[in-house]
Amino acid sequence: MGHNVPPDLLFFPSEGVFISTKGRHMTITAVEKADNRPTLLRREKIERVLAYGLLVAAAIWLLWNAIGAPVQFANVTLGGIRTGAIYALVALGYTLVYGIIELINFAHGDLFMLGSVFSALILVNFFGAGTGSPKDWALMILTLIIVMAMCAGMNVAAEFIGYRRLRRAPKLAPLITAVGISFIFQWLGIVLNGSAPKSWPKVIPNGGIHFGDVILDYSTIVVIAVTLPLLGLMTYLVQQTRQGKAMRATAQDQDAARLMGINVNRTISFTFGLGGAMAGAAGLLYLETFGTTRYDAGFQLGLMAFTAAVLGGIGNLKGAVVGGFIIGVIQAWNDGLPHGLGQQWSQSVVFTILILLMVFKPEGLYGKPTVEKV
Amino acid sequence: MTALNVESTDRNGELMLDVKDLAVYYGNIAAVKGLSLTVHKGEIVTLIGSNGAGKSTTLRTISGLLKPRTGTIDFNGQRISGREGHEVVALGICQSPEGRRIFPRMTVSENLDLGAFLRRDTDGIAADRARVLDLFPRLADRINQKAGTMSGGEQQMLAVGRALMGSPQLLVLDEPSMGLAPVLVDLIFDTIETIREQGTTVLVVEQNALAALRVADYAYVLESGVLKMQGDAKKMAENDDIVKAYLGG
Numbered sequence: 001m002g003h004n005v006p007p008d009l010l011f012f013p014s015e016g017v018f019i020s021t022k023g024r025h026m027t028i029t030a031v032e033k034a035d036n037r038p039t040l041l042r043r044e045k046i047e048r049v050l051a052y053g054l055l056v057a058a059a060i061w062l063l064w065n066a067i068g069a070p071v072q073f074a075n076v077t078l079g080g081i082r083t084g085a086i087y088a089l090v091a092l093g094y095t096l097v098y099g100i101i102e103l104i105n106f107a108h109g110d111l112f113m114l115g116s117v118f119s120a121l122i123l124v125n126f127f128g129a130g131t132g133s134p135k136d137w138a139l140m141i142l143t144l145i146i147v148m149a150m151c152a153g154m155n156v157a158a159e160f161i162g163y164r165r166l167r168r169a170p171k172l173a174p175l176i177t178a179v180g181i182s183f184i185f186q187w188l189g190i191v192l193n194g195s196a197p198k199s200w201p202k203v204i205p206n207g208g209i210h211f212g213d214v215i216l217d218y219s220t221i222v223v224i225a226v227t228l229p230l231l232g233l234m235t236y237l238v239q240q241t242r243q244g245k246a247m248r249a250t251a252q253d254q255d256a257a258r259l260m261g262i263n264v265n266r267t268i269s270f271t272f273g274l275g276g277a278m279a280g281a282a283g284l285l286y287l288e289t290f291g292t293t294r295y296d297a298g299f300q301l302g303l304m305a306f307t308a309a310v311l312g313g314i315g316n317l318k319g320a321v322v323g324g325f326i327i328g329v330i331q332a333w334n335d336g337l338p339h340g341l342g343q344q345w346s347q348s349v350v351f352t353i354l355i356l357l358m359v360f361k362p363e364g365l366y367g368k369p370t371v372e373k374v
Numbered sequence: 375m376t377a378l379n380v381e382s383t384d385r386n387g388e389l390m391l392d393v394k395d396l397a398v399y400y401g402n403i404a405a406v407k408g409l410s411l412t413v414h415k416g417e418i419v420t421l422i423g424s425n426g427a428g429k430s431t432t433l434r435t436i437s438g439l440l441k442p443r444t445g446t447i448d449f450n451g452q453r454i455s456g457r458e459g460h461e462v463v464a465l466g467i468c469q470s471p472e473g474r475r476i477f478p479r480m481t482v483s484e485n486l487d488l489g490a491f492l493r494r495d496t497d498g499i500a501a502d503r504a505r506v507l508d509l510f511p512r513l514a515d516r517i518n519q520k521a522g523t524m525s526g527g528e529q530q531m532l533a534v535g536r537a538l539m540g541s542p543q544l545l546v547l548d549e550p551s552m553g554l555a556p557v558l559v560d561l562i563f564d565t566i567e568t569i570r571e572q573g574t575t576v577l578v579v580e581q582n583a584l585a586a587l588r589v590a591d592y593a594y595v596l597e598s599g600v601l602k603m604q605g606d607a608k609k610m611a612e613n614d615d616i617v618k619a620y621l622g623g
């Protein structure tokens with residue numbers, strides 16, 4: 001496309017975004033935004049018409065699928081909501097960390113992967129849980145809590161060892177460190193899980209509740225039953241507690257927060273811990289939904305969850321959750337509907353939608369400057 | 375280099391803040407070189423000097439945002455140099471920083487609450503809130519407005535009010551008059567006198583030297599990170615030579 005990329009911009013071709021590393025504020029800009037020719041106004045108009053055309057086409061396509069195969073449509077959408085909940089939990093970790101120290105935590109997807117591996121090792125290997133008995137359910141909940149604590153601890157440790165001393169360094173330094181930590185986590189994944197995918201027995205039985213031919217999977221019920229209270233708890237923590245107030249203040253101005261008597265280091269640790277705990281929960285839910293673990297699961301899922309966070313407006317909690325569900329459902333539609341493009345196109349479809357949104361609303365769905373970041 | 379002493383004055387009140395031989399660096403560049411100053415209980419002390427003299431650096435070091443290269447800072451006999459910012463606040467020093475630094479996406483009310491972040495005495499907080507809103511009635515009118523949408527003067531009032539919400543023994547103000555209309559400058563300095571009358575000791579940094587000397591008891595003049603002069607504030611303001619030489623009068 002012949003863009004001149006200034007040295008302080010990182011270009012991510014797969015995501016189609018520039019990430020500026022200049023100054024205090026890291027900004028993410030879609031490729032199309034970088035173009036600055038005088039014909040921009042006319043071009044923007046054409047682009048807008050095109051995008052609305054695409055939206056209408058998408059709506060018609062959805063309707064076509066929904067009317068043509070209503071049962072399949074409902075089942076696929078339910079599956080999308082389930083995946084979306086997992087994306088939402090992981091996306092929260094990206095957005096929390098970005099909100100407080102403006103770091104895109106590349107290692108976060110891999111932390112989620114470790115969460116799934118820890119879950120399998122603890123639940124199946126250590127506790128020896130089988131499928132469906134009350135004891136198995138209790139062990140699963142116990143494992144959930146243990147894994148959330150483990151992932152919280154690992155995220156706190158990564159911040160303490162890796163990012164803390166780089167807080168006043170140029171933005172690129174912590175970003176590269178995050179990539180390094182991502183490798184360390186993947187290596188740990190290989191050590192614990194091997195280089196090939198592994199299948200595990202699940203506590204949640206297969207099947208579900210039937211409404212005619214529409215099936216509400218047991219796993220979907222569990223995923224939602226775990227995710228919703230976690231989201232509620234998180235909202236409460238951030239909005240109502242002292243620690244949450246400290247987080248919001250630190251996100252807006254670290255030195256000013258210090259002058260209020262806020263322990264900024266502890267607040268940042270807490271934020272990493274919170275994000276890590278959500279990734280841990282997502283790991284267990286992933287294991288219980290798909291029954292597999294693989295050391296590279298964090299790459300693709302992390303990318304989707306990061307996209308969800310950007311789509312919602314990175315730094316915005318509500319945006320991450322809404323973005324997660326949107327991406328999950330869109331991906332399910334593409335993969336599972338009769339006239340979808342199929343699984344091999346999932347990422348292309350999701351990123352196309354992200355790029356389109358970035359063109360018209362670069363700040364994301366909820367990323368208005370007046371809206372609170374955390 | 376010893377600083378010129380305008381006229382030695384008796385400084386009543388016990389020693390509160392004791393800065394000795396302070397040197398602060400940004401990388402290899404010294405911003406403050408061997409500064410010593412004291413603040414006694416009940417005083418208004420001002421630190422004046424032109425832009426880039428090292429005033430804000432000094433205040434940021436007192437509040438624990440910067441670490442001194444050498445020298446010490448004691449507060450009520452306790453060593454505070456080298457401590458973290460939040461620990462300094464807990465000991466009773468609250469600062470309204472240069473450029474206000476209010477939390478723009480929070481309301482006025484939330485900003486004031488954050489000023490009292492470390493306090494648990496609900497009644498005391500409510501009383502201080504009433505006191506701040508009494509000092510700055512404008513803030514009461516805007517209590518639920520997002521702080522970032524207020525005018526510069528209102529934001530300055532909020533920054534001072536927020537610092538007062540910590541119920542400090544020592545209130546530190548960095549250029550509270552910056553960018554304000556003359557009427558508001560007067561209001562801010564009147565308020566500083568009121569705050570002192572209500573029992574809070576004040577250390578105020580100013581480029582607007584004459585306005586600061588008018589309310590202060592004792593003054594230090596900083597130039598390129600070095601203390602040039604100290605003495606009774608009123609006498610300094612009356613001395614034409616000094617005003618011409620150092621205060622841009």
Ligand SMILES: Nc1ncnc2c1ncn2[C@@H]1O[C@H](COP(=O)(O)OP(=O)(O)O)[C@@H](O)[C@H]1O
Pocket residue numbers: 400404405423424425426427428429430431432
């Ligand atoms: N963050 C910083 N990094 C490097 N140099 C700085 C920084 N802040 C201030 N300085 C330098 O330190 C000196 C003193 O600055 P400052 O304390 O802000 O002065 P004042 O508040 O008196 O205007 C100036 O030369 C300024 O350029």
Ligand SMILES: [Mg+2]
Pocket residue numbers: 429430431472549
């Ligand atoms: Mg200054």
